[in-house]
Amino acid sequence: MPIEPAPVSGQIADPGSIAVRRVSFAFGSGRPPVLDDVTFDVASGEFFVLLGPSGCGKSTVLNVIAGFEHPAQGTVLAGGRPVEAAARDRVVIFQDSDSLYGWLTVVDNVAFPLRVQGVATRERNERALAVLRVVGLKGHERKYPGELSGGMKQRTQLARALVLDAPILLMDEPFAALDAQTRSILQDELVQLSVTMRRTVLFITHDIGEAILLGDRVGIMRAGPGSSIKETIVVDLPRPRRRGSAEFGALYERIHRSISEEVQQALRREDSLLS
């Protein structure tokens, strides 16, 4: 008999679903926990944004789901199967574009996951070029990452993730290092992509506006240490969403208040520890 309660809903076993169950995590035993009892679900095809103050462990949640880090307690299910290691069904897009291979051209970078799988050169180049067209990098295939702007590097990362047709995309603040203009363009494109492709996206950010702009739901994390999900908010606004609208503003206020409370409580906790 399973110890954890079995998933009730039938859609949980869908390849795109993510289930995080009572996950705790610490960098080494004896160290204070980064995550303490994190539980949430992401439905297949859903765009879920994880939002929280910096240092609260958002990226750690993503790394645990990706299989890069292993939880001290709890389980993560991806597509209904327990996560044990990194795998091709959950592709990560990193904040830092240093994950691109500097010695490979853009097309070779994007084709790399296929090369690992043993796909023939001709086929993998065709597939890579097709994805490069989707992310708007046609004409830049032969460049090296060092010759690209920050935005183009992130497009390349996105293409390299999309080429695998993975049901789940894990995006770790992919636009945080970009200038406002480029960020806004890429946000719009990502919304369109996620609507047409219907992949499950787990998107990490500390930017409230970005969270409302992109997410179907927004999970707000508590300030660390020992962080968990404070509340989950459904973003029930039609797309494309505009930052100027009244509903957007109201939601922004609500989330902002929730995070501020969290930060202030954390500061009070620290004060009481110090006194």
Add this chain to the structure above:
Amino acid sequence: MAMTSRTGISVDRLDAAARRGATPIDVVDTLPPTRRKRASRVLLARHSPWILTTLSVLAGVVVWAIASRTLDSPLFPSPLRIAQALVESIGNKTLLVDIAVSVRRIAIGFVLGCVVGVPLGLAMGLFPLVRAFCDPVVQFLRFVPPIAWLIPAIMWFGIGETSKIAIIFYMTVFLVLLNTMTGVAAIPRNQLRSAENYGVSGWQLFAWIVFPATLSYSVAGARIAMGNSFAAVVGAELIAANAGLGYRIVDSGQWMAMDQMFSAMLVLGLLGIAADRLARVLATRFLWHYVHASDHAD
């Protein structure tokens, strides 16, 4: 509207000057003093590789000539005398033989050193167990300079080729190994994680990620080793040899043939520069995206 170059001089004006057979520097001279200063700095910076190199070489030769003239001693032959000795030794083939002998020793020791140093450095960088085992020895030996091994090497391997090649090999291995190891540590974690994400196997990780990602570090180590090889080979040949540039220095000294001695030293310096330039040209030509891989990741 007239286009201006970075010097603040209009391009038309430079073109007109060029048609008259004047150089940009002549144009600078026609400018008012305030603009002249800035423009000549920019021009000097742009053409400095050649202007300054020529000036620097000329200055060296002039200083040497003055010293030689003033001291008027057989121990300080004039630049002209050294040049004559150089031509003579090229004519009677001794110099060419010496060059061939020394270069061969360097080449063999250097290539062997790279062939052993790169894989060992990769292994030490990748596997904590290998590193823990090898590091104490490596850390100890890197502070025992190649020169210190000369006497034992000659006693073990004799005065022939082996002892010289062994010294070059020794020096190259450490420089390449330590640099390669540093390169492995410098691989961005995201590169390793993304590779893990795509499910690379052990050898794919090694051949497709770790080796290319560290290549620029290995090449940097090899370039330093190449430079030091000249010092090491001369050291080895000074102690005991029957040919080579280092041997030529000792031999000329014994005959008080100072001109011949300095011509051998001149050749050493020129060979060193040539080898370094060649390494750089090859690296930029064939490996530029590897060599710059680390600069590119920002």
